[in-house]
Amino acid sequence: MPDEDRTRLLDIAKSAATEAGKAILTIYDSGDFTEHEKEDDSPVTSADYHANDIITQILSKETPDIPIMSEETNNGMLSDRSHWQRYWLIDPIDGTQEFIARSGDFAVNIALVENNEPTIGVIYWPTGQTLYYAAKGQGAFKSSSLENRPIKVRKLDDPHDGVVMVAISRRQAREKVMSQMNDNRIYQTLPLGSCSLKACFIAEGKADVFLRIGVTGEWDTGASQCIVSEAGGQIMAADFSPLSYNQRDSLTNPDFVIVGDPNVDWKNIVQYQMDN
Incomplete structure (x- = not known):
């Protein structure tokens, strides 16, 4: 795709994420939302559905020829979508539990996937009023009222003398994650x-690695993968094999790892065991 076309689509995604984020924040501040439970026992709220409607309406209007896959819609069987050469991949609220718990750590995720690879990534953090975004070959950026700048993963020897900063979930036992790390390093947590905010913190150099153990969907990693990759890092399955997009009937991810500094031997640091 020519760079100018990708830039246009990136602008559309940025607008959709920001509009949805503003609506989510209004609901969050008011506390006026309803909670539901999905078939997989994960939570969803009326705010998720409202944000989904906003995003899909904008994307459908501006790019009617591009299919949309969302956490909050029925995405059909692989046979129905395997012919898609490109599609939008969205998570209206990544971190619904955080939204409900009022931690502020939730985000809007929008990715464009082309030939099974995320080539545009937009993540909007409503409570931080911050937009992270990237397009393939164009770098990764952070935009807020305070700054608008390119972002890069940090080198592990600067400024913490080799201390590895591990992003961890608020709702996952620290010991479970740290047991997967090589004991020969010094760590801070x-x-x-949300998964996507951890990815953004790695992309901008505030953290070095995040190991996700547990169920996620492809919409949890699509936007993050583009942003982290353009910032110099990587997202992979926890066994360091590539993640796949729209290639299986299931849209569930394996456990995965997000890493920063490309000069680090991450396989020696993250010693993932599947039976843990």
């Missing part, structure tokens, strides 16, 4: 909410 940074508790955060």
Whole structure:
């Protein structure tokens, strides 16, 4: 895709994420929402559905020829979508539990996937009023009222003398994650909410690695993968094999790892065991 076309689609995604984020924040501040439970026992709220409607309406209007896959819609069987050469992949609220718990650590995720690879990534953090975004070959950026700048993963030897900053979930036992790390390193932990915000913190150099053990969907990693990759890092399955998009009937991810500094031997640091 020519860069100018990708830039246009990136602008559309940025607008959709920001509009949805503003609506989510209004609901969050008012506390006026309803909670439901999905078939997989995960939570969803009326705010998720409202944000989904906003995003899908904008994307459908501006790019009627591009299909949309969302956490909050029925995405059909692989046979129905395997012919898609490109599609939008969205998570209206990544971190619904954090939204309900009022931690503020939730975000809007929008990715464009082309030939099974995320090539546009937009993540909007409503409570931080911050937009992270990237397009393939164009770098990764952070935009807020305070700054608008390119972002890069940090080198592990600067400024913490080799200390590895591990992003961890607020709702996942620290010991479960740290048991997967090589004992020969010094670690600090940074508790955060949504997966995508952890990815953004790694992309901008505030953390170095995040190991996600547990159920997620492809919409949890699509936007993050583009942003982290353009910032110099990687997202992979926890066994360091590539993640796949729209190639299986199930849209569930394996356990995965997000890493920063490309010069680090991450396989020696993250010693993932599947039976843990």
